[in-house]
Amino acid sequence: MYPEVDYVKIGQRIKTARLEKGYSQADVGTLVGCSNNHISHVEVGQTKVSLAMLLKLAFVLEKDFDFFLLDTPYAKCDSIINYEIADKLNQCNTTTLITVSKIIDVLIEQQNMLSTDKKNASTNI
Numbered sequence: 001m002y003p004e005v006d007y008v009k010i011g012q013r014i015k016t017a018r019l020e021k022g023y024s025q026a027d028v029g030t031l032v033g034c035s036n037n038h039i040s041h042v043e044v045g046q047t048k049v050s051l052a053m054l055l056k057l058a059f060v061l062e063k064d065f066d067f068f069l070l071d072t073p074y075a076k077c078d079s080i081i082n083y084e085i086a087d088k089l090n091q092c093n094t095t096t097l098i099t100v101s102k103i104i105d106v107l108i109e110q111q112n113m114l115s116t117d118k119k120n121a122s123t124n125i
Contacts, residue, residue, distance in 0.1 A: 003073040005072060005074070006045075006071065007045040007047075007048050007049065009045075009071035010045070010049060010068050010069065010071075011042050011049070012045075013067060013068045014043050014049070015043040017057075017061040017063050017068075018039075018061060023061075024036070025040050025043070026039075028060060031056075032053065032060055033056070034053070064079070067079070067083055
């Protein structure tokens with residue numbers, strides 16, 4: 001079973017990208033061939049954005065398609081690292097980076113322990 005697509009989160013990403021470009025909803029609507037009301041509904045998740053529209057938005061807003069999926073279960077790990085984590089890490093000083101690295105080590109250890117526990121549980125059935 002596949003996770004549901006979170007259109008609200010995708011809409012929030014569209015809005016973020018639009019605001020970064022300094023566009024109004026009407027500007028974007030004109031550029032992609034729809035009304036500003038449609039853009040408004042997409043941004044709040046009231047209307048599901050189509051694949052064709054999302055591709056147009058990615059082009060007009062100069063974002064990779066993956067950018068719009070970052071807050072969803074369909075995000076690629078590389079995209080999350082490149083778009084979200086790398087930018088945040090670049091804002092950190094050396095002390096904070098050392099702390100973040102240690103936190104990541106702990107999280108990886110926990111992830112590995114959970115994975116091992118699941119494997120052991122499935123073989124005991």
